[in-house]
Amino acid sequence: MAFTIKDVEHVAQLARLELNEAEKQVFAEQLNSILEYVERLNELPINGIEPLAHILPVYNVFRADEIQPGPPREEILANAPLVEDGQYKVPKIM
Amino acid sequence: MELHQLTIHELQELLRRQETSALEITRAIFARIRAVDGQVRAFITLTEEEALSQAREIDKQGEYGRIAGIPLGLKDNFCTRGVKTTCSSRMLENFVPIYDSTAAGKLFAEKGILAGKLNLDEFAMGSSTELSTFFPTCNPWDLTRVPGGSSGGSAAAVAADEVPFALGSDTGGSIRQPAAFCGVVGFKPTYGRVSRWGVVSYASSLDQVGTIAKDVRDCALVMNIISGKDPLDSTSVDLPVPDYAASLDGSVKGMKIAYPREYFKSGVDTNIQDTVKKALRKYEEMGAIVEEVSLPHSEYALPAYYLVSTAEASANLACYDGVRYGLRDFEADNVIDMFSRSRAEGFGDEVKRRIMLGSFALSSGYYDAYYLKALKVRRLIADDFSKVFADFDLIVSPTTPTVAFKIGEQIDDPLTLSMNDILTVPINMAGLPAMSIPCGFHEGMPIGMQLIGPAFAENTLFKAAFAFEQNTDFHSLRPALEVK
Numbered sequence: 001m002a003f004t005i006k007d008v009e010h011v012a013q014l015a016r017l018e019l020n021e022a023e024k025q026v027f028a029e030q031l032n033s034i035l036e037y038v039e040r041l042n043e044l045p046i047n048g049i050e051p052l053a054h055i056l057p058v059y060n061v062f063r064a065d066e067i068q069p070g071p072p073r074e075e076i077l078a079n080a081p082l083v084e085d086g087q088y089k090v091p092k093i094m
Numbered sequence: 095m096e097l098h099q100l101t102i103h104e105l106q107e108l109l110r111r112q113e114t115s116a117l118e119i120t121r122a123i124f125a126r127i128r129a130v131d132g133q134v135r136a137f138i139t140l141t142e143e144e145a146l147s148q149a150r151e152i153d154k155q156g157e158y159g160r161i162a163g164i165p166l167g168l169k170d171n172f173c174t175r176g177v178k179t180t181c182s183s184r185m186l187e188n189f190v191p192i193y194d195s196t197a198a199g200k201l202f203a204e205k206g207i208l209a210g211k212l213n214l215d216e217f218a219m220g221s222s223t224e225l226s227t228f229f230p231t232c233n234p235w236d237l238t239r240v241p242g243g244s245s246g247g248s249a250a251a252v253a254a255d256e257v258p259f260a261l262g263s264d265t266g267g268s269i270r271q272p273a274a275f276c277g278v279v280g281f282k283p284t285y286g287r288v289s290r291w292g293v294v295s296y297a298s299s300l301d302q303v304g305t306i307a308k309d310v311r312d313c314a315l316v317m318n319i320i321s322g323k324d325p326l327d328s329t330s331v332d333l334p335v336p337d338y339a340a341s342l343d344g345s346v347k348g349m350k351i352a353y354p355r356e357y358f359k360s361g362v363d364t365n366i367q368d369t370v371k372k373a374l375r376k377y378e379e380m381g382a383i384v385e386e387v388s389l390p391h392s393e394y395a396l397p398a399y400y401l402v403s404t405a406e407a408s409a410n411l412a413c414y415d416g417v418r419y420g421l422r423d424f425e426a427d428n429v430i431d432m433f434s435r436s437r438a439e440g441f442g443d444e445v446k447r448r449i450m451l452g453s454f455a456l457s458s459g460y461y462d463a464y465y466l467k468a469l470k471v472r473r474l475i476a477d478d479f480s481k482v483f484a485d486f487d488l489i490v491s492p493t494t495p496t497v498a499f500k501i502g503e504q505i506d507d508p509l510t511l512s513m514n515d516i517l518t519v520p521i522n523m524a525g526l527p528a529m530s531i532p533c534g535f536h537e538g539m540p541i542g543m544q545l546i547g548p549a550f551a552e553n554t555l556f557k558a559a560f561a562f563e564q565n566t567d568f569h570s571l572r573p574a575l576e577v578k
Contacts, residue, residue, distance in 0.1 A: 008450070015408060015453040016415070017446055018434040027450055034451060038397040041467050044474065051469030052476055054299050054329075055285050055525030055549075061328035075192045081422035088417050093429045 003031045097122035098255045099572070102164050102312040105258065109163055116149035116163030116207065123165040123209055127256045129577045135231050136241075136251035138170050139178050140210040148207050160319055162205035167251050167260035169244075170211040171218055172198045172303075173292040177208070181294050182226035183216045185420045185440030195292025196327065197261055197303045197320040204319055209257050212247030216442045217411065218263055218296045220244050221271060221514040224505050225444050232501070233275060234573040235539055239498040242272030242514075248306045249276040254575055259307040259316055263293055265300045266399055267493075267518025270530040273306050274493035274542020277532045279559070279569065280306045281313045284549045285525035286331035288317075289324030297406035298329075300399075300522040309569050310531065310560045314338035317552065333550060341553040342560040347381035349558060350486045356392035357491035357517055366492045369534035369541045373562065374490060380561055387486070389478040394471050395520035396513070401455045401468035402523070408452030414440060476524040483548040488558055491517055493530040493542030517544060527552050531559050532568035540568070 008024045008031070019027065073086055082089040097105070097119050108114040124142050131137055145165065152163045168174060171181045173191035180186045194202060202208070215225035223231040223246025231246045233239040234254040241250040245262030249272035252260055262269040264282040273280025281304045288303040295301060305316040318339070323332040353374055358367045378384050416422035416436030423435035441449070455464040482489060494514060504514075521528045526546055533543035543562075547554045563569050 003454075007454075011450050011454045011457065012434075014457060015449050016412075016430070016433040016437055017441075017449060018431070018438040019446075023446075027447065030447060031451060031454070034400065038400055038464070038468075041394060041397050041471055044391070044394060044471060046467060046470040046474075049470040049473050051466055052473035053469055055476065056329065056331060058286070058329065058331070063325060071192050076418075078192075079189055079419035081416060081420075082424075090417055091427055091429050091432050 003028050003035060098126035100258065101308045102161060102258050102315055105164055116152040117146065119163060120145050120149040120165055120207055123257060127209070130234075130254050130575045131256060132578055133232060133237055133575065134234050134250050134254045134256070135229055136212055136247040136254065136256060137167070137210045138180060138182065138213050138228060138247070141177055141208050145207045145209055152205050152207075160204040161201065161315070163207065165207045165209040165257055166201060167209055167212045167248060167257040168198055169214050169248050169260065169262045171214060171263060171294040172261060173294070174198060174208065174211065177211065179211065179294070181217045182214050182228055183440065183442065183445070184227050185414050187421070189419055191292070193292060196289035196324045197293065199292075200320050201261075212245075212251055212260055214247055215244040215444070217294065217445050218244040218265060218268055219407070219444050219448055221267070222504065223247060223272070224501060225442060227442055230501055233498045234575055235277060236498070238500055239539065240275065240501050242275035242494075242498060244268040245306065246272045249273050249278055249280065252276070252278045252306050252308060253573060255572060259305055259312055261320070262304060262306050263296075264302050264304055264522065265296050265403060266522050267515040269304045269306060270493050270518050270528060270542065270544060271514060273530045274540065275498035277540030277568070277571065277573075278306055278308060279310055279313050279529065279531050280304065281317060281529040281555075282521070282527065283317060283321065283552055284527040286329055287321050287527070287550065287552065289322075289327040289330045291324055291326040295410040297403040298410060299406060300403055302522070310556060310563050311339070311342055313529070314342060314556045336553055338553060338556050341557040343557065344561050344564045345381070346377055346558055346561045349382040349488060351377055351382050351384045351488045351490055351558070352387040352482050352486040353384065353490050354389040354392065354482070355386055356389050361513075361516070362492055362495040363497070363536065365536040366495070366497070366541050369536065370490065370492045370543050373533045373543050376562065376565060377490070377558070380565065385486075387482050387489075389482065389520070391471065391474045391478050392520055395475050395523055396516050398468040398471040398475065399519045399523055400451070401464050402472060404448045404452030405455045405465050406452065408449045408456065411445070411449055472523050475520050479524045479526060479546075487547070487551075487554050489546040491544045491546070493517060493544040497536050497539035497541060521546055525549065527555055529555050529559060531562060532571075533562070533566070534568060
């Protein structure tokens with residue numbers, strides 16, 4: 001497939017990345033050349049092959065559901081860009 | 095030999111005989127850093143004051159345990175309590191973690207002393223450390239060349255005698271490739287062997303923590319400390335960790351070593367091919383059985399890796415939204431714009447490119463054609479290795495297709511840059527343990543030999559690597575840096 005500026009805008013919106021016009025142009029070109037490169041995977045017959053998402057045969061690792069102390073709220077909030085009344089503050093959502 | 099030049103085990107011997115102290119070693123290390131890091135530029139953050147006071151404390155207690163009193167460096171994507179952890183990104187430029195990553199914490203519990211945090215390509219995405227937001231690191235063997243990446247700061251610091259060892263992370267070769275470029279030993283264990291908790295994620299099914307050191311014995315020592323199950327990382331494996339030092343007996347008699355023909359063909363510098371073939375003959379002389387094999391799907395590993403790693407990265411890096419930590423845009427008047435602008439300002443081009451590709455590969459309508467297909471190819475790649483390991487103990491290949499390239503030479507072309515990883519990426523796709531050890535020189539630059547083992551056969555790697563090291567002296571050669 002060919003990656004258009006419109007495709008770039010759509011993906012950027014999904015990825016929550018604001019891009020300027022120059023970036024859109026560059027990314028369209030670069031993503032096209034990368035997609036062209038990965039097209040070679042189509043040479044392989046892959047019907048019926050089980051996808052391998054994860055290398056270890058480990059599933060559903062559980063632990064006892066016990067309350068454990070977490071780090072203090074002030075320590076966690078110390079890295080936040082904006083805090084009010086002991087909570088994260090963000091611009092309006094609705 | 096001066097203190098900063100010594101290995102961990104040599105320093106420990108001096109400490110045991112009370113011929114030096116933790117304080118002396120730590121002072122020597124910081125003197126060395128001051129003398130050469132202006133040229134090498136391996137460190138982002140130094141923790142000298144804390145290191146010296148810790149060294150004094152260790153000397154007072156007078157007990158030298160597994161790595162007590164030994165300085166170390168950490169790639170700056172390992173969270174360190176109270177010490178900035180930047181990932182070489184504007185996004186995390188001022189991020190101060192409130193806990194230690196498990197691997198680092200285990201070293202601190204053994205009284206290892208943090209010297210500082212080391213440069214990397216932003217969020218570990220790159221092969222040259224030129225993609226650090228702050229500055230490129232230089233190769234100590236030739237300051238006009240790259241140290242490799244993404245753990246370029248870790249490899250350069252060890253090669254330049256700035257620290258005896260450092261931790262790195264390896265998603266597609268990020269420990270082995272810089273170790274090869276800098277002429278040091280780099281070890282990536284089996285996926286699941288070491289906890290990833292507290293290491294900033296790039297691609298979670300591929301990322302693995304490992305070490306870079308001056309020799310094989312030191313690597314084994316550090317791997318013994320950091321390996322093992324961690325309740326905080328559900329992908330860490332609950333298997334006993336063998337004593338790796340016990341496998342350092344110098345013998346490869348009867349060991350069956352395979353070399354894949356796909357790793358010795360055009361695209362790989364013939365000087366490097368010849369040097370590794372020479373090393374294979376050395377193994378034969380030492381009593382190993384060496385045979386050529388095929389890993390037929392090798393050429394598909396890099397395109398499949400491209401899709402898998404970026405897909406996972408796009409999900410992992412979604413957490414950088416300007417809310418809880420990291421850079422925030424304060425101009426936006428609604429929350430979606432705040433996310434998008436914070437991310438636009440905080441991430442560099444390569445990180446954005448990978449997030450874009452990954453978001454695309456996972457997006458509705460393209461998931462089957464790209465991401466799912468890549469996972470199927472991943473199965474074929476893993477099966478290639480399984481077939482070889484049914485008959486062989488070890489696979490040997492070059493670590494990189496070329497020696498370290500010039501700074502600026504490849505930076506404009508994302509595809510060429512990632513071709514550096516063509517011999518290391520398949521191993522991450524299969525989750526196998528692998529290491530790079532020095533095996534020769536070309537144009538005055540080190541060449542790395544890659545040893546690959548079956549899952550959880552770290553012992554076999556250490557055994558074979560140590561045997562080679564005992565019969566060669568490449569590991570003891572160091573670059574001649576001008577001291578300033």
